[in-house]
Amino acid sequence: MAGPGGRMMAGGGPDQRTLDFKGSSKRLISRFRPERGTIYGLLACVVLSVGLSVIGPKILGRATDLVFAGIVGRDMPEGATKEQVLDAMRARGEGDVADMLRSTDFTPGEGIDFTAVGNVLLFALAVFGVAGLLMAFATRLVNRAVNHTMFRMREDVQTKLSRLPLSYFDKRQRGEVLSRATNDIDNIGQTLQQSMGQLINSLLTIIGVLAMMFYVSWILALVALVTVPLSFVVATRVGKRSQPHFVQQWKSTGTLNAHIEEMYTGHTLVKVFGRQEESAKQFAEENDALYEAGFKAQFNSGVMQPLMFFVSNINYVLVAVVGGLRVASGTLSIGDVQAFIQYSRQFSMPLTQVASMANLVQSGVASAERVFELLDAEEQEADPSPAEKPAELRGRVALENVSFRYDPEKPLIEDLSLKAEPGHTVAIVGPTGAGKTTLVNLLMRFYEVSGGRITLDGVDIAHMSRDELRSGIGMVLQDTWLFGGTIAENIAYGSSREVTRAEIEEAARAAHADRFVRTLPDGYDTVIDDEGSGVSAGEKQLITIARAFLSDPVILVLDEATSSVDTRTEVLIQKAMARLAHGRTSFVIAHRLSTIRDADTILVMENGAIVEQGAHEKLLAAEGAYARLYKAQFAEAVAEVD
Known part of the structure; x- marks a missing residue:
């Protein structure tokens, strides 16, 4: 849709809202309710895996103590006790060394017990192996939960799109809507796949490691916690700076996709009017906007990881210094300090991982809000329950004092009344913008009337289900719509039941399409794409x-319906329509008045009102609006001949 000055309409116009990160996150998490069983299994696996991983450093610390005790004990006099050796050291003035060895469980005269060390290492290997298997199973459960949730979300979006009124799509570019249904949902899925299990694992690891740290040494645990507030401040500040850029990134993605879809669909028109340069320029502008938003989002969120590494290293230095002092004083063994340093790394690593995943999470939540905006869009009014339907569908249509307006401030149709009897052909003519197509949209309930009512065989169509109403109406628009498939499949799309090839060919003959279809290489099995490549506009x-x-x-x-066919085919179609219209009500909107001279009733519309109605000859004799339209077209035809 072209805006002022020929520029294309911006894609994200109707939805310029600020991201509600907290609300959107909660809503996204709530969509996992149907996967409660899988989530509970996931949590159980992660808890066990984290628990085993957390006790691993303590086990390895025991192996270190055994090796150190063997190294110390082999140089001590055999037969003496540990206390005797330490007292002798103090007597020689080696009190500091004696204090350090006080916490070491060595036996004088005995070297390294490799059997005990081997058993400890095998036990540690088994613990880490089981932890890894449990984490692998947890990852599988994450994939299961995420894929099921994304499956349901895609179904919800598809169902929502079918319930949205035509006005929703009139106000938005098709590519922007498609971007929400494809790119944004894919981004949510990838975000959850990469971050969901890792976030749960990181949070449980923090809890488990913290418990073990207090178990080993509450003093060192408090030292390690000194850097936590700093980590929180870093994560919060960086997150707030980067989140708006992620919102803009996905809005820019939708805008760019809308432009690409629009330019590709109308690429012939772009070339005909020489707008390639302007199209390329607009693409470059929107691509630059996406680059800027993406760069700022990734850069701001990417700063978080090095900052968290810096905080982690501060934590490491503090633990190493205080731990060394505790070993020197004999309060802790070297194995305990080694284990604690590992715990400090394990404690810092999940914090860093959570921070590094911030860009993923922020990007996913930004996409989630765009999908939720679509799911929250106002739907068309629900069908009445129970719905009414005519006792016998004959095709008598009546408009009783109908009013309608697209914009509440701008009336379009006011107090319009007309009747169409079964078997009659009603032609609707008038200048562009008079409300001709709007009348059809109201009959199909693509839009609801603002006032008055429309009845079908005496039943208000507002009291009928849309499917029941539309099942009795056949519609051919000026803009053709085909989908990828064979010509036979495209024709068969008009029937809700299974149809035979003979019925398809009979319909094609009635529409005078059979002749040209049979000239194609594969006849009715010729495959065409959604653009109808290979067949002309008239075909x-x-x-x-x-x-x-x-x-x-x-x-x-x-x-x-006949605007794209040649004059000879138009005459043939008119004859076929006359046969088809027998016993049926027909509404024909036409600009070429020569095509509707045989209509039972001709309605002349101007500014949303019927200014004249009657048969062709009667309206010509009246010398009114219809006569002026007819004479104008006749004069134009004469000028073309001259």
């Missing part, structure tokens, strides 16, 4: 008309 229109014929509707709506 695409014939396929869509055949689709409408196959649906066998009670009401037929043709909105400029």
Whole structure:
């Protein structure tokens, strides 16, 4: 959609809200409720894995003590006790060494007990191996929970898109909506896959390691906790700086995707009007905006990891200094200090991991809010329950004092009334913007009337289900719509039941599409894409008309349906429509008045109101708005001939 000056409409216009990180995070987590069993299994595996991983350093510390005790004991006089050796040291003035060895469990005269050391190391290996297997199983459970949750979210988005009113899509670019349904959901899935299990593991590791640190030495544990407030301040400050950039990054992604989709869909038009340079320039601008937002988001969040490493190293230095003093005083063994240094690393590492995952989490939550905005969008009014339906669907349509406006401040249709009897053809003519297509949109309930009512065989269509209403209406628009598949499949799309090839070909013959289809290399099995490549605009229109014929509707709506076909084919289609319209109500919107001269009733609309209605000859004799339109077209045709 072109805006002022020919510039394309910005993609994220309607949704410029600030990210509610806390609320969106809670809402995203709440979507895992159906996976409670898997989550409980995940937590059990992670708790056991973390528990085994946490006791590992303590076991290795025991091995270190055994080796150190053997090294110390082999140089001591055999047969003496530990206390005798330490007293002798103090007597020789080696009191500091004696204090340090006080906490070491050595036996004078005995060297390293390699059997005991081997048993301890094997036990440690078994502990770490089981911890690894449990973590691998936990990862599998994470994948299961995340994939199931993303599966349901995609289903919710698909269901939501089908319930959104036409007005929602009128206000947004198609590529921007598609970006929410594809890129943003994929980003949420990747974020959860990479961070969910790791976050749980890191949080439980912090708790487990902290407990072991207090068990080994409460003084060293308090020293290690000194840097925690600093880590929290770093994470909070950096997170607040980077979060707005992640929000902008995904908005810019949606805008860029909308532009790419728009330019690709209309690439022929872009080339015809020589707008490649302008298109490339706008792409460059939006690409630059995405680069800037992405760079700032990643840079700001990326600063967190080196800062957390710095804080971790401060913690390491403090623990090493205080631990060394405790060993020197004989309060702790070397093995305990070694274990504690490992614990301090284990304590700092999850904090660093959580901080380094901040960019992932922030990016995922930014995408989650964009998806939640889509899921929270106002839906079309629900069908009434129980829904009414006509006793017999014959096609009598009546508009009773109908009013409608797209913008509450700008009235479009006011107090419009008309009746269409079964089997009659009602042609609607008028200048552009008179409300012709709007009338059809109201009949199909793409929009709801602002006032008055529309009835089908005496039943207010607002009291009918949309599926019931639309199942009786066949519609052919000026803009053709095809999907990737064979021509036969495209025609069969018009029927809600299984149809035979004979029925498809019969509908094609009725629409005069059979002749050109059979000239194609694979006939009805010719595969076309959603752009209809390989067939002309007129041939695409014939396929869509055949689709409408196959649906066998009670009401037929043709909105400029013959605008893309040549004059000879138009005449043939008019004859086919006359056969199809027998016993059915037909609404025909046309600019070329020559196509609707045989209509039972012609409605002339201006500014949302019917200014004239009647048969062709009667309206010409009235010398009113219709006569002016007809004469203008006749004069134009004469000028073209001249």
